[in-house]
Amino acid sequence: xxxxxxxxxxVPLYAQLERTIRAAIAAGHLREGDRLPTVRHLAVELRINAxxxxxxxxxxxxxxxxxxQRGVGTSVRxxxxxxxxARERERSLRTLADRLLADAAAIGISLPEVIRHLQERSxxxx
Amino acid sequence: xxxxxxxxxxVPLYAQLERTIRAAIAAGHLREGDRLPTVRHLAVELRINAxxxxxxxxxxxxxxxxxxQRGVGTSVRxxxxxxxxARERERSLRTLADRLLADAAAIGISLPEVIRHLQERSxxxx
Amino acid sequence: xxxxxxxxxxVPLYAQLERTIRAAIAAGHLREGDRLPTVRHLAVELRINAxxxxxxxxxxxxxxxxxxQRGVGTSVRxxxxxxxxARERERSLRTLADRLLADAAAIGISLPEVIRHLQERSxxxx
Amino acid sequence: xxxxxxxxxxVPLYAQLERTIRAAIAAGHLREGDRLPTVRHLAVELRINAxxxxxxxxxxxxxxxxxxQRGVGTSVRxxxxxxxxARERERSLRTLADRLLADAAAIGISLPEVIRHLQERSxxxx
DNA sequence: GTGGTCTAGACCACG
DNA sequence: GTGGTCTAGACCACA
Numbered sequence: 001x002x003x004x005x006x007x008x009x010x011v012p013l014y015a016q017l018e019r020t021i022r023a024a025i026a027a028g029h030l031r032e033g034d035r036l037p038t039v040r041h042l043a044v045e046l047r048i049n050a051x052x053x054x055x056x057x058x059x060x061x062x063x064x065x066x067x068x069q070r071g072v073g074t075s076v077r078x079x080x081x082x083x084x085x086a087r088e089r090e091r092s093l094r095t096l097a098d099r100l101l102a103d104a105a106a107i108g109i110s111l112p113e114v115i116r117h118l119q120e121r122s123x124x125x126x
Numbered sequence: 127x128x129x130x131x132x133x134x135x136x137v138p139l140y141a142q143l144e145r146t147i148r149a150a151i152a153a154g155h156l157r158e159g160d161r162l163p164t165v166r167h168l169a170v171e172l173r174i175n176a177x178x179x180x181x182x183x184x185x186x187x188x189x190x191x192x193x194x195q196r197g198v199g200t201s202v203r204x205x206x207x208x209x210x211x212a213r214e215r216e217r218s219l220r221t222l223a224d225r226l227l228a229d230a231a232a233i234g235i236s237l238p239e240v241i242r243h244l245q246e247r248s249x250x251x252x
Numbered sequence: 253x254x255x256x257x258x259x260x261x262x263v264p265l266y267a268q269l270e271r272t273i274r275a276a277i278a279a280g281h282l283r284e285g286d287r288l289p290t291v292r293h294l295a296v297e298l299r300i301n302a303x304x305x306x307x308x309x310x311x312x313x314x315x316x317x318x319x320x321q322r323g324v325g326t327s328v329r330x331x332x333x334x335x336x337x338a339r340e341r342e343r344s345l346r347t348l349a350d351r352l353l354a355d356a357a358a359i360g361i362s363l364p365e366v367i368r369h370l371q372e373r374s375x376x377x378x
Numbered sequence: 379x380x381x382x383x384x385x386x387x388x389v390p391l392y393a394q395l396e397r398t399i400r401a402a403i404a405a406g407h408l409r410e411g412d413r414l415p416t417v418r419h420l421a422v423e424l425r426i427n428a429x430x431x432x433x434x435x436x437x438x439x440x441x442x443x444x445x446x447q448r449g450v451g452t453s454v455r456x457x458x459x460x461x462x463x464a465r466e467r468e469r470s471l472r473t474l475a476d477r478l479l480a481d482a483a484a485i486g487i488s489l490p491e492v493i494r495h496l497q498e499r500s501x502x503x504x
Numbered sequence: 505g506t507g508g509t510c511t512a513g514a515c516c517a518c519g
Numbered sequence: 520g521t522g523g524t525c526t527a528g529a530c531c532a533c534a
Contacts, residue, residue, distance in 0.1 A: 007447070008445075011225075012448065012517070012518065013448075013518080013519080014517095014518080014519090018232070019228055019229060019231075019232040020228070020232075022231075022232035022233065023228065023231035023232045026231060026232065026233065026234035027231060027234075048519085049518095049519050051518095051519060052518085052519060055519090082233065082234055083234055084233060084234075089233065089234075089235065092233055092235075093230065093235055093239070093240070093243050094243070096226055096229050096230060097226070097240070097243060097244060097247065099137075099226075100222055100223070100225075100226045102145055102146075102149065103145065103222050104219065104222055105145075105148075105149035105152060105153065106144075106145040106146075106148035106149045106152065106208075107148070107152065107208065107210060107215065107218055108152035108153075108208060108209055108215075109215065109218075109219055111244065111247065111248050111251070112248065113219070114219070114223070114244060115241060115244050115245060115248065117219050117220070117223055118223060118237065118240060118241050118244070119241060121223065121237065122237050122238065122241065125237070138523080138524060138525085139524080139525075140524080140525090164505085164506065164507085165506080165507060165508095166505095166506085166507090174525085174526090175525060175526050175527075176507095176526095176527095177525080177526075177527090178524085178525065178526085180507070180508075180509095183507085184507090184508085193260075194506090194507065194508095195259070195506085195507090195533095195534090196264065196265075196506075196507070196508090196532075196533045196534070197505075197506045197507070197532080197533040197534035198505095198506060198507085198533090198534070199506060199507080200506090200507080263477075264532070264533065265533080265534080266533080266534090270484070271480055271481060271483075271484040272480070272484075274483075274484035274485065275480065275483035275484045278483060278484065278485065278486035279483060279486075300534085301533095301534050303534060304533085304534065307534095334484075334485065334486055335486055336485060336486075341485065341486075341487065344485055344487075345482065345487055345491070345492070345495050346495070348478055348481050348482060349478070349492070349495060349496060349499065351389075351478075352474055352475070352477075352478045354397055354398075354401065355397065355474050356471065356474055357397075357400075357401035357404060357405065358396075358397040358398075358400035358401045358404060358460075359400065359404065359460065359462060359467065359470055360404035360405075360460055360461055360467075361467070361470075361471055363496065363499065363500050363503070364500065365471070366471070366475070366496060367493060367496050367497060367500065369471050369472070369475060370475060370489065370492060370493050370496070371493060373475065373489065374489050374490065374493065377489070390508080390509060390510085391509080391510075392509080392510090416520085416521065416522085417521080417522060417523095418520095418521085418522090426510085426511090427510060427511050427512075428511095428512095428522095429510080429511075429512090430509085430510065430511085432522070432523075432524095435522085436522090436523085446521090446522065446523095447518095447519090447521090447522090448517075448518045448519070448521075448522070448523090449517080449518040449519035449520075449521045449522070450518090450519070450520095450521065450522090451521060451522080452521090452522080505533100505534085506532100506533075506534080507531105507532085507533085508530100508531080508532075508533100509529100509530085509531075509532100510528105510529085510530085510531100511527100511528090511529080511530105512526100512527090512528095512529105513525105513526090513527095514524100514525085514526080514527105515523100515524085515525085515526105516522105516523080516524075516525100517521100517522085517523075517524100518520100518521075518522085518523100519520090519521080
């Protein structure tokens with residue numbers, strides 16, 4: 001499993017990491033019972049502070065997504081814990097889209113243009 | 127001209143304000159030569175500190191978008207300063223879309239679903 | 253006599269005006285007894301506020317350089333009032349040069365380069 | 379690294395600080411990767427408010443000259459970002475020289491005299 | 505009245 | 520500990 005982090009991004013490192021782990025699980029790249037890298041390994045690999053990794057693991061454990069066993073390591077506990085109820089899911093998507101559209105409008109890019117761009121990317125991925 | 131700000135958003139007030147002003151100009155609601163509200167008026171209206179407004183005006187002036195005349199006020203200088211060259215525009219859009227897709231993936235929402243959502247909103251607006 | 257003002261300059265209008273009037277007198281373009289434009293004429297010509305012109309005339313009158321006669325107008329009173337004692341003159345020059353060199357250094361331009369540039373301009377003027 | 383500030387100067391503190399930092403980088407006293415003092419340290423040292431220092435660092439970061447790592451500190455990112463293209467460099471120098479000559483003329487100091495003064499200073503420095 | 509600068513001090517995000 | 524954001528309020532420069 002490869003996670004990646006952009007140190008020059010304004011998005012906090014911990015948020016980037018949490019996001020990519022959640023995405024990996026949501027996409028099925030990591031399944032129930034799969035082991036994650038140790039805190040130290042991942043910290044070295046991503047060249048970030050081990051505290052930051054530990055904080056993310058702890059956060060995801062609190063959310064019921066990961067589980068940690070002392071002396072063993074951290075693994076995926078419940079991928080379903082990511083799935084939000086449809087209603088909240090919809091609300092989150094709306095919020096994300098709001099932000100995108102606001103930022104796009106600020107540089108003069110309209111909704112149709114955004115859609116066109118995403119459709120292009122959709123084709124590329126196929 | 128109406129700008130709006132969400133004090134409960136994690137996005138800094140100054141960033142929200144800058145974004146809405148840029149959007150108003152990009153959309154043609156504010157044109158070259160149009161006056162903006164005074165720093166103090168806008169601060170009162172948005173219930174934020176005058177320094178925060180002043181900071182945004184100063185930033186937009188540095189970007190060549192607004193101009194200030196001492197003791198007079200602030201007005202739109204060059205709407206074109208917002209328009210980026212096509213190449214950079216495309217890059218910005220890609221960056222914004224990347225962010226959206228990363229966040230969406232983290233809660234298990236896929237690209238097609240994002241597109242569907244945006245198309246729905248596009249219809250609503252018509 | 254032509255004075256000029258740059259409204260987009262960060263230098264205050266009154267300071268620009270005072271400077272050009274002083275320079276015209278120092279250079280001998282305006283001599284003792286010469287009349288200056290009326291406050292209103294100059295204001296219209298330069299497209300600035302009449303108060304600003306009046307303020308400059310008043311300032312120069314206080315300095316003993318101009319004199320105003322009610323119903324008549326403003327004229328040059330004493331060109332010599334501009335000439336500073338050699339010591340202060342030297343100090344002023346040093347201060348001005350300090351500022352120039354500091355600003356030049358900030359964009360990576362060194363003293364010899366500044367001198368070369370001024371010598372070029374000296375030739376052009378001849 | 380020593381920066382200095384003159385609180386009695388009419389030039390805004392933040393502008394003085396920005397200028398000296400730029401000069402230090404342009405002169406090679408600070409190189410790529412070098413750490414700058416922390417915001418609070420520098421504020422104490424210069425006896426100015428920490429916000430003022432932070433403002434300067436932020437401005438230089440926006441200019442691409444410095445870079446900030448969250449919770450770590452501020453360092454030089456790209457000294458080349460200061461170097462302007464020759465054309466603009468020339469224009470800047472001309473603007474600075476214009477200002478100097480205008481101010482000098484206003485106290486009756488001519489171009490040759492300015493050049494003589496700068497040559498004197500050039501000798502002193504050797 | 506306008507905007508510009510600076511301060512003191514709070515609270516937050518981050519590592 | 521680092522920097523980032525925001526506030527309240529002072530004082531100045533300018534028209």
